[in-house]
Amino acid sequence: MGLRDDVARVLIPEDELQARVAELGQEINALYTDGDRPLLVCVLKGAFIFLADLTRHLEMRHEVDFMEISSYGAGTESTGVVRILLDLEQSIEGRHVLIVEDIVDSGRTLAYMARNLRTRGPASLRICALLSKPSRREVDVELDWVGFEVPNEFVIGYGLDYAEEYRNLPFIGVLKENVYAMSG
C-alpha cells in the first residue's frame, strides 16, 4: 500500500495520539459546564478527525459547527485574511466558542479567524490545537490547549494531508522528502 510506504517515520503513534486527545477532552470538560453550552468551531478540512475524536470525550452539553475558507491568493497571505466559503450555521453572539484546529503553523490564518469571530461578540473565545510548530510562528496567537509541539517537518496523517492524501492515517507521520520533492 502506497499510503504508509511514503511515511519516513512515525512522529506520534496512534495510542499516544489517542491518549493525548482524551486528556485534552478531560481538560475541556473541567473548564465548561452544561450551562456554558460551548460551540466547537472546526475549520475544514484538516481538523475534522481531531474534532470527531475530541468531541466524543466531552461530557458537557455542546454543539459543533463548521467553516470552510480559501485563500484569496499569494498577495494576501501575509495578512492571513481568507475568503469564507461556508460560514457558521449559527450566531455566536454571547456564546462560548472553542476553535478546534489541527495544526498551527505561521498562525496567520488562525489569528485572522480569531479576530473575525471576536467581532461577532462571543462570550469567550478559546483555541484548542492538536499540533503546533512554534519554529514556524510569524504572528502571536494564544493557544489555550496544544496537543503536541512538533518540529518543522512535513507532517501528515490524522487530518493533515499532502495534496489531499494521507489524511486518514491514524497517526502523525513525517512524509518522505522524495514524495514532495518530486512534484514540487
Next chain:
Amino acid sequence: MGNRKIPAEIEQVLLDETAIQARVRQLGARISADYAEIDDLVLVGVLKGAFIFLSDLARSLTIPHEVDFIALSSYNKGVVSTGAVRLIMDTRSSVTGRNVLIVEDILDTGYTLDYLIRIFQARNPASLRTCVFVSKPDRHQVEVPIDYLGFEVPDEWLVGYGLDYADRFRTLPYIGVLKQEVYE
C-alpha cells in the same frame, strides 16, 4: 471514550461503541477491497451529521482517497416531495470522471440522498456509490440505492455518532434512543 456518562435524556443505547467500531471496520475492509484497483476515490461527507462516521471510515480504509464535504440546508417544508435542498457549500474539487462515494450518517425518507445522487450523477463521475451508517426502512418514501450500509434501525428518534436532536447529543460515541418526552 467508554466511561462517558449516559445523559438522562437517553432511553437506551441501541448501538454501543464496540458494535459501531466493529461495523465501521467491516465497511472499511469491503470498500478497500472493492476499490483496490480503482484510482481517484473521493469520499463526500454530508455535513454536519456525517463527520464522525467519515472520520472513522476514512481511517479504516487502506486505499488512497480524497475526502471532501458538502453542506446542505432545506428550502422549506413545501418542497419535501422532491427533496430539493439548497447546496450551501459544494465540494472543493470537481468530481467529474472520478469515483465518488457519498457518506451519510442516516437514511430516513431518502429524499435528500436521492437528490444528492441526482446532482452528482449530472456531473458525470466515473462511478457513484453511497455509504450510509444507519437506515430506517420504515421511513423510506423513495427508493435509494445503498451500496454500503452500517445498520438497519427502527423508526425511533436516534442520537449520537453524528445524529442530533436540535444539535444536541451529536457527538455521543454510541447511538442511543431519545426519550419521547424530550421531543414531544
